[in-house]
Amino acid sequence: MNLVKLAWRNLLRNKRRTAITLVSIASGCAFALFVIALMDGIHKKTIEDAARMLAGQITVEHPAYRDAPGPALFVPSVGAMQAVASKIPEIESVKPLVAGQGMVASAAGSVGVAFLGVDPAIEGDVSPLARHMVRGRFLVPADADARGVVVGTKLAARMHVDLGNKVVLTTTDVHGEVVEELLRIVGIFSLGSDALDGGLVEMPLAVSRRVIGLTDDEATQVGFLLGDPDSEEQVIAQVRAMVAGQPVTVYSWATLLPALASWEASGTRGHHVICGVVIFLASFTILNTILMSVLERKREFAMLLALGTSPARLRAQVFIESVLLGVAGCAAGLALGAAGALAAARHGIDLRDSVKDGAAPTVGNLAVSLQLRPILTLGDVVFVGSLVLILTMVIAIYPTLRSTRIHVANTLRAN
Amino acid sequence: MSPWRLAWRNLQRNRGRTGISVLALAVSTTLLVVFHGMVYGLDDLVSRGAVNLGVGEVEVHAKAYGLDQSIYATLPTADAIVERARSRGIDAARRALGGGLLSSGEKSSGVRIWGVDPAAERALGKLPSHLKAGSYLPDTNGNRVVLGSELARILGAKVGDRLALIVQAMDASTSTEMMTVDGVLESAGEQIDGTVAIIDRRDFDALFGTDGKVHEVALSSHFQLPEEQVVAVAKSVAGDAADVQTWRAVLPAVANVVDITRSSAGLFSFVFFAAAGLGLLNTMLMAATERIREYGILKALGATPWRILTDVAREAFLLGSLSACAGGAVGLAAVFALESHGIDLSKFGKLSLSGVGFESVWRAHASADGVLVPVLGMLLVTVAASLYPALKAARLEPVKAIAHV
Numbered sequence: 173m174n175l176v177k178l179a180w181r182n183l184l185r186n187k188r189r190t191a192i193t194l195v196s197i198a199s200g201c202a203f204a205l206f207v208i209a210l211m212d213g214i215h216k217k218t219i220e221d222a223a224r225m226l227a228g229q230i231t232v233e234h235p236a237y238r239d240a241p242g243p244a245l246f247v248p249s250v251g252a253m254q255a256v257a258s259k260i261p262e263i264e265s266v267k268p269l270v271a272g273q274g275m276v277a278s279a280a281g282s283v284g285v286a287f288l289g290v291d292p293a294i295e296g297d298v299s300p301l302a303r304h305m306v307r308g309r310f311l312v313p314a315d316a317d318a319r320g321v322v323v324g325t326k327l328a329a330r331m332h333v334d335l336g337n338k339v340v341l342t343t344t345d346v347h348g349e350v351v352e353e354l355l356r357i358v359g360i361f362s363l364g365s366d367a368l369d370g371g372l373v374e375m376p377l378a379v380s381r382r383v384i385g386l387t388d389d390e391a392t393q394v395g396f397l398l399g400d401p402d403s404e405e406q407v408i409a410q411v412r413a414m415v416a417g418q419p420v421t422v423y424s425w426a427t428l429l430p431a432l433a434s435w436e437a438s439g440t441r442g443h444h445v446i447c448g449v450v451i452f453l454a455s456f457t458i459l460n461t462i463l464m465s466v467l468e469r470k471r472e473f474a475m476l477l478a479l480g481t482s483p484a485r486l487r488a489q490v491f492i493e494s495v496l497l498g499v500a501g502c503a504a505g506l507a508l509g510a511a512g513a514l515a516a517a518r519h520g521i522d523l524r525d526s527v528k529d530g531a532a533p534t535v536g537n538l539a540v541s542l543q544l545r546p547i548l549t550l551g552d553v554v555f556v557g558s559l560v561l562i563l564t565m566v567i568a569i570y571p572t573l574r575s576t577r578i579h580v581a582n583t584l585r586a587n
Numbered sequence: 588m589s590p591w592r593l594a595w596r597n598l599q600r601n602r603g604r605t606g607i608s609v610l611a612l613a614v615s616t617t618l619l620v621v622f623h624g625m626v627y628g629l630d631d632l633v634s635r636g637a638v639n640l641g642v643g644e645v646e647v648h649a650k651a652y653g654l655d656q657s658i659y660a661t662l663p664t665a666d667a668i669v670e671r672a673r674s675r676g677i678d679a680a681r682r683a684l685g686g687g688l689l690s691s692g693e694k695s696s697g698v699r700i701w702g703v704d705p706a707a708e709r710a711l712g713k714l715p716s717h718l719k720a721g722s723y724l725p726d727t728n729g730n731r732v733v734l735g736s737e738l739a740r741i742l743g744a745k746v747g748d749r750l751a752l753i754v755q756a757m758d759a760s761t762s763t764e765m766m767t768v769d770g771v772l773e774s775a776g777e778q779i780d781g782t783v784a785i786i787d788r789r790d791f792d793a794l795f796g797t798d799g800k801v802h803e804v805a806l807s808s809h810f811q812l813p814e815e816q817v818v819a820v821a822k823s824v825a826g827d828a829a830d831v832q833t834w835r836a837v838l839p840a841v842a843n844v845v846d847i848t849r850s851s852a853g854l855f856s857f858v859f860f861a862a863a864g865l866g867l868l869n870t871m872l873m874a875a876t877e878r879i880r881e882y883g884i885l886k887a888l889g890a891t892p893w894r895i896l897t898d899v900a901r902e903a904f905l906l907g908s909l910s911a912c913a914g915g916a917v918g919l920a921a922v923f924a925l926e927s928h929g930i931d932l933s934k935f936g937k938l939s940l941s942g943v944g945f946e947s948v949w950r951a952h953a954s955a956d957g958v959l960v961p962v963l964g965m966l967l968v969t970v971a972a973s974l975y976p977a978l979k980a981a982r983l984e985p986v987k988a989i990a991h992v
Contacts, residue, residue: 189869196865203858240743242694273696273741275688275753281657282755283686284697284782330655342753348693350753366840367777371697431777438935449618450858457866460611464873467603533844537777 200454289380620918702791883988
């Protein structure tokens with residue numbers, strides 16, 4: 173009989189013990205896989221929302237803009253960037269943006285703000301902000317002439333303004349002159365971030381260009397949105413090659429939103445460590461079980477050795493028993509964890525009501541998404557699976573060596 | 588023989604098995620203690636970040652200040668609050684707050700202006716020493732400004748540069764002053780980085796015409812007093828006319844980060860306990876099965892089911908205490924080591940949550956419940972895991988049990 177079959181039969185000899193061990197490993201794996209997929213989902217959703225609302229996964233800027241943003245440091249040809257994007261199928265849409273800093277004033281006082289000029293025709297479809305309007309409506313193309321803008325709930329409250337009210341934006345234009353513009357509030361949003369709800373004014377691109385003095389082909393940033401965010405590395409290389417020679421620099425979202433990037437990196441690492449510990453504890457039951465079964469079967473092993481089984485063969489058998497337990501438990505656990513993650517991804521887990529005052533944690537001024545949808549990747553499955561297998565093999569070493577450390581004659585004579 | 592002694596001898600009968608169980612339990616307990624220590628450390632990291640970088644443990648505002656943050660909502664009792672707090676050994680700082688536009692050449696940015704008493708701020712928190720460049724305001728005023736790191740970047744401003752600060756004063760007139768950059772703060776989270784410009788309160792008065800009035804008092808006992816006590820001191824002076832809030836209320840999103848960490852830590856501990864419990868259940872079941880004959884004989888000799896149940900539970904208790912204590916001790920040692928050395932997070936870049944930056948060294952925090960919860964929890968799991976086999980053993984029929992092979 174071959175060793176694997178023999179090992180399997182040995183495991184089945186004590187069904188309950190095997191079952192408990194399998195349950196332990198499987199639940200450990202399932203939990204680890206689910207948590208990793210869940211965290212992945214939270215990270216990716218928050219980053220995706222940020223990219224869609226702000227400057228895309230890939231952003232083109234004037235080379236000097238990053239170090240000291242100013243209205244005079246703009247991308248000179250939006251048309252050229254759109255031409256680049258049209259040649260790369262992974263780019264879903266192009267967002268020309270005009271971003272700046274200023275002060276808005278109403279009768280009640282003035283507040284420092286960041287303003288963002290966006291194209292209402294594109295933005296309505298892609299930006300999460302358009303889905304977070306609590307009053308009024310999001311920008312429409314006609315707002316370009318009517319100077320309609322949307323502001324956050326906290327900014328509106330602080331300025332004592334409401335839908336239809338007017339505010340004055342003061343900022344500096346490309347020539348360094350202080351300029352003022354009268355704007356009318358058409359909508360109020362709530363993004364769950366104090367900084368954005370209390371300090372962002374979003375307006376039509378045309379209005380922002382007029383205020384700071386840019387032409388229709390100029391913008392402070394051009395963002396590229398990707399259909400598949402995982403294609404970023406490849407696309408960014410393509411874009412860089414295509415814009416070489418033009419006075420622009422191409423950045424990844426990770427450079428523009430370093431807080432999100434550090435959060436993702438440290439969070440992913442942290443959860444891998446915690447899940448590693450869970451898997452380690454679960455795998456430890458294998459040590460418990462196999463070592464116990466080795467000790468229990470001393471007589472049997474002595475008999476086998478007496479009958480001429482080579483120690484190597486006996487060790488191989490014990491080793492295979494533990495690895496089989498690991499593989500079976502891991503397979504069941506991965507299936508369970510994957511099923512759980514996929515089900516949760518389909519239905520979503522909504523935690524918005526479970527945080528106090530709906531105040532979601534924010535990272536880099538962006539509210540972390542509390543509508544959780546795990547994202548399961550092959551990499552996660554491979555991580556959990558290989559961790560269990562490696563741990564199982566390491567854990568199996570001691571029982572394996574121990575199995576043949578018996579004094580054959582004494583053991584057989586005992587009892 | 589006393590039942591405890593009997594249990595002890597039973598454990599020693601099969602040293603291999605006992606050894607494995609002790610090892611498994613001790614390792615789980617160690618991991619749990621370290622895990623709790625690190626989670627408490629994370630709480631500390633976030634809450635100390637919030638308290639030390641600006642907010643203080645408690646903030647007092649006029650009731651009307653609220654969401655509007657209107658410059659007219661001043662706090663008349665500020666001086667009295669500061670005096671009372673200092674008499675109780677609590678550091679306190681007055682701040683006048685307003686909005687404005689800071690501009691440098693063609694670059695400008697809306698800012699949140701803090702008019703501060705530099706000496707009081709130095710005593711209150713760590714912000715004044717959290718500098719990337721230059722220095723924090725000196726004790727004499729002179730139209731100097733300290734900028735948040737992101738604000739300095741947006742304005743392209745360096746120490747020594749002169750910037751125009753434009754504000755709307757109390758009388759609604761526009762007021763402008765040239766300010767010299769005295770220092771640039773190190774990143775302290777988005778709440779501060781991109782928007783805060785700190786100036787001397789006397790300069791603030793001149794600019795806004797506030798005439799010594801302030802909007803906020805921040806208090807900190809440097810974690811020496813419970814927050815409620817600091818709140819009580821402020822309330823005793825401010826009365827009902829003011830909002831006295833702990834940092835948790837001022838920054839609910841940060842407080843929620845702490846809560847979320849705590850509850851996910853709870854979930855993880857549950858999973859840890861369950862994983863360890865299952866392993867143990869296995870060992871206990873094996874031990875009980877192996878000894879079915881023995882139990883049968885005991886029952887035949889007149890042992891009551893209760894006696895057998897308690898015997899098994901006693902063994903589990905002994906085993907559990909031994910390993911949980913050993914694991915707890917090792918875990919505590921590891922927590923102390925992680926408390927003094929810490930884990931360097933700086934390779935992940937500047938970390939901040941909910942707008943508040945925190946230090947890049949994550950240290951464990953040793954605490955009594957961080958050790959007791961895992962140790963007692965593990966003991967409980969051990970005894971609970973032994974009950975099922977114990978019940979089985981107690982319910983055996985002597986004749987069948989003796990015949991069991």
